[in-house]
Amino acid sequence: xxxxxxxxxxxxxxxxxxxxxxxxxxxxxxxxxxxxxxxxxxxxxxxxxxxxxxxxxxxxxxxxxxxxxxxxxxxxxxxxxxxxxxxxxxxxxxxxxxxxxxxxxxxxxxxxxxxxxxx
Amino acid sequence: xxxxxxxxxxxxxxxxxxxxxxxxxxxxxxxxxxxxxxxxxxxxxxxxxxxxxxxxxxxxxxxxxxxxxxxxxxxxxxxxxxxxxxxxxxxxxxxxxxxxxxxxxxxxxxxxxxxxxxx
DNA sequence: TCGTTTGTTCGATAAAAATGGAACTAAGCC
DNA sequence: GGCTTAGTTCCATTTTTATCGAACAAACGA
Numbered sequence: 001x002x003x004x005x006x007x008x009x010x011x012x013x014x015x016x017x018x019x020x021x022x023x024x025x026x027x028x029x030x031x032x033x034x035x036x037x038x039x040x041x042x043x044x045x046x047x048x049x050x051x052x053x054x055x056x057x058x059x060x061x062x063x064x065x066x067x068x069x070x071x072x073x074x075x076x077x078x079x080x081x082x083x084x085x086x087x088x089x090x091x092x093x094x095x096x097x098x099x100x101x102x103x104x105x106x107x108x109x110x111x112x113x114x115x116x117x118x119x
Numbered sequence: 120x121x122x123x124x125x126x127x128x129x130x131x132x133x134x135x136x137x138x139x140x141x142x143x144x145x146x147x148x149x150x151x152x153x154x155x156x157x158x159x160x161x162x163x164x165x166x167x168x169x170x171x172x173x174x175x176x177x178x179x180x181x182x183x184x185x186x187x188x189x190x191x192x193x194x195x196x197x198x199x200x201x202x203x204x205x206x207x208x209x210x211x212x213x214x215x216x217x218x219x220x221x222x223x224x225x226x227x228x229x230x231x232x233x234x235x236x237x238x
Numbered sequence: 239t240c241g242t243t244t245g246t247t248c249g250a251t252a253a254a255a256a257t258g259g260a261a262c263t264a265a266g267c268c
Numbered sequence: 269g270g271c272t273t274a275g276t277t278c279c280a281t282t283t284t285t286a287t288c289g290a291a292c293a294a295a296c297g298a
Contacts, residue, residue, distance in 0.1 A: 018219065018232065019145055026142035027256085046275060054258050059276055061256090078265050078274045093232050095218035100137065104213045113137065113212050146286085165245060173288050178246055180286090197244045197295050 008066055008073045008080075013088040016069040021093075024068035025100070029053065030061050034070060034084065038101045043074075043081040127185055127192045127199075132207040135188040140212075143187035144219070148172065149180050153189060153203065157220045162193075162200040 025031050033049045050058045062082065065071040072085045089097050098104070102113030144150050152168045169177045181201065184190040191204045208216050217223070221232030 019147060019150060022141040022150075023145035026138055026145050028138060031138060031141075047273095055275060056259075056277080057257055060258095063276090064255095075264085075275095078272090080275065093218055093221075094223045095214050096232075099212055099214035099218050102212075113215075166243095174245060175247080175288055175290090176286075179288095182246090183285095194245095194294085197242090199245060 007075055010066055010072055010085070011069045013069070013092055016088065016092045018093065020068040021070060021089075021096075024065050024070050027061065027064075029058070030065055033061065033065060033082075035101065037071070037082060037084045038086075038097070043083040045079040045081055047079070049082065126194055129185060129191055129204070130188045132188070132211055135207065135211045137212065139187040140189060140208075140215075143184050143189050146180065146183075148177070149184055152180065152184060152201075154220065156190070156201060156203045157205075157216070162202040164198040164200055166198070168201065 025034065029051060032051060036049055037044060046055075046058060046062060049062075062071065062073065062080075066073055069085055069088065071082050073080050073082050075081075084097070086097060100113060144153065148170060151170060155168055156163060165174075165177060165181060168181075181190065181192065181199075185192055188204055188207065190201050192199050192201050194200075203216070205216060219232060
């Protein structure tokens, strides 16, 4: 369990489990957080990822995503910046995030994972 | 919702959701069921996939896997034969099952999803 | 028809998760 | 120091899941 500076604890890459990742992604808000982060070039703070829900509720969701190793959070001033742990996830479960996010070799493919209506 | 002969109801391919699939796979027994089915050439009955747990408990897990569209079940005599809905899952979420099962282009890759120790 | 096998359904209980207000902490600004 | 902003932690409540015995149902064979 790596403890970043004075910050959050994120699980080591080797300990990431499919089970925890799936649990983390089985909640609609958490899935939206992941999708929003994937779509964003830059890290995003918690407020921007709260979808109008109470802070305490969202803080709970961030914690679960962090604990599953999906998210990485660092403090920058008053805010907490979140990003996907994409490289670690890709090494540990190659193709998983790509499939979830609807990134396939074929640009026309993966309609469902991109939120588009199926052909 | 397709209702097979006199049998089980399985969701239509178009309605499969990542969220439901993730929830289904976030339980250890359910994940093992999926992995066992993937490893098996032939469909398997419920007893062979029960890992020594009570029937009523496992029946519950089968129902969730079916409702998520992960599993397909048919009656054959007294037994219920289960198989992965691999084709439907692959069409709807290309690469997802391959990543979960640790099937990658490179035979040496995806150690974690195949249950092997990471290099 | 009776008994056996396989699995589902019911129902009660226990365990786990989600929710959100309130109090609190850390960082920055005046 | 006092004030503001951004999140976390605490705590109680609700909701959802999991667990598993017991009763039930369907298919088959003797």
